[in-house]
Amino acid sequence: MSTISVYPDAAIEQFLKSPAGLPPDGESYSFEASDNDARGGLAFLVFALVVATVSLTVRSYTKLKLMKQWNTEDTLLLLSLAMFVFYFAEAILSGQHGASRHMWAITLQDYYLGLEHVNLCSVAFCIFQALVKVAILLQFRRIFVPSHLSVRESVLHYIIYATIGTTVVFYTIMTFCTIWICNPREAFWNPYVKGVCMDWITLSKAVALFTVISDFALLFIPVFPVIRLQMANKKKIAVIAVFAVGFIDCIAAILRTYYTWRLVEETDYSWNTSIQGMCTALEMSFGILVATLPIVPRFYKHLREHGPIATARRLTGPQESQENQAGSKFANKPSVECKKDSRGAKSIIGLPGRCGPTPNNTRHTKSDSGLYTEISSPARATVANETCMKFDPYEKPEDDCYTTDLKWSRKTGR
Structure with missing residues (x-):
């Protein structure tokens, strides 16, 4: 059984209706707190999901329609978006059970029920990080390691695949540890089920620290290959600026790590969980965005040449000769x-x-x-x-x- 409501004893039910935590000095118990914080958290989650969905839609359209190709990293990014949607759903459910409220403003019953959804959010986050980071690294391999270059001659090749291996191994271990954090699993969120649990505090800190380190690794890996490109410095700066958007992802990871420490060291667990969740959503959203940015110039070129503005310009421009309009592929070009x-x-x-x-x-x-x-x-x-x-x-x-x-x-x- 997965809910606390199976215990009919009146004393236990009265206990579960009591506040989940003690208020600080100057605060009082109140279960009628404003929902403004919950609405703000929901709006932030929706924004993050929309950014990720739109950016990945642009990438998929460009790869399939314009570039006529589909690679392994594209499939991984679609799977990562699916995990983001799953995270979004579980975050909403945790919010319905008290996340984004203070511990003294929710009941113990809501607190325990919310823990189950928080655990599933952690599982989704670990799987997402593995998928999106491997996708970005494979894209780096495709962009910066020339096909004619011998594998033995490419140091970057080894760096990328070493990072992929480390990422996959770490997040796989963390995923299984998070799923079976307790035996039985229900013991993690149900205080009336006896079980043996791992140290979830250590697991949370390990995931947070590794995420920050790996995010900065992905930020700096493309810098040196871009510097070595034979192009104008202005273009190099523009390319580096595209990849530098990943710095926002690093900031989100740092904030998530900070609130992870607060989560395990302070008693206001439900409040800190909501802030940590928003940082997590921002990190997941910009992770997908970073993977999409290298494809954006191709999509922008398509819009510039075939978008509404280009169509309006052609319609209002001078009429071309009848000869050029008669089936020639040069119909839209000036006559000679x-x-x-x-x-x-x-x-x-x-x-x-x-x-x-x-x-x-x-x-x-x-x-x-x-x-x-x-x-x-x-x-x-x-x-x-x-x-x-x-x-x-x-x-x-x-x-x-x-x-x-x-x-x-x-x-x-x-």
């Missing part, structure tokens, strides 16, 4: 016009492009501005009634637009 000079050679007016069919003595070059242009020889043969087709000036033209012996040059000035 060709002309012949006095010697019979062709040149391009407007943006760089090409006219076809192309004689065999045509070559292209990339200018200082990064645009590909077509260079025509004075000896080119003329072709009557030619039609023009533009290619993207920032990309190499497709092979089927040119003759087989066409020479391509990316050297500026040639």
Whole structure:
């Protein structure tokens, strides 16, 4: 049996209706406390869950729809969100039994019933941490360890997998210890069930400390690979700033550790549990957010090119020629016009492009501005009634637009 209400003795029932703790000096017993604190805690939990859900939805859409790929870390993140939802539900149930209220404002019966849900919250937290940290580390491995580099030559490879192994082993042990913290389990929250229990204070402190250490490890692992990237310092700072969002996760872990110490050293257990729970929810939310941020630029680019603003800009912009709208993949790009000079050679007016069919003595070059242009020889043969087709000036033209012996040059000035 899992509830205290099975004990019908009138004296015991009267005892269970008594306050769970003694009030400090100047305070009095009151079971009619305001629910403002409970509502505030609920609003915070909802906010944390919404942030995690929205960020993971953006990541999943980007990976499946835009990038056309799905990796192991994506599955782990979905499982971690499921554990966050489970944590959210158990936190709500614990709040209904007195969490977010002081011990002298709840009954012993509510206190004991709430302990069961607090225990399940701890189980969900351990599983979540293992899933989300492994997902982030696998993502680091995919981003920062080149595929062509030998495993033996990559120190970062060993660091990442050593961290993964340590994380999995620790949280697996803590999960099982939290589930079977007492034998039988009911002895943890039911004072009328005799059993043998582990030292839950030591377990709570161990989980809190390891979480802080591992969060800071995940914060610093990508710093050195980013510094070594061959890019402008401004871009390096931007990339580091993206991963630095994880510092908020570290702050939440520190706060959770602080309230864990207060939880085990002070008597106002129900009040400290609620604050610890909010710090835990913040840490879980930003853990998922950190895993999502490397994918956000790709999603932002998609919105910029295909979102409502881009659609409105295309609708209000100048109408394109009927030729460009007739099934060409270049329909939305400016048209290109060709002309012949006095010697019979062709040149391009407007943006760089090409006219076809192309004689065999045509070559292209990339200018200082990064645009590909077509260079025509004075000896080119003329072709009557030619039609023009533009290619993207920032990309190499497709092979089927040119003759087989066409020479391509990316050297500026040639």
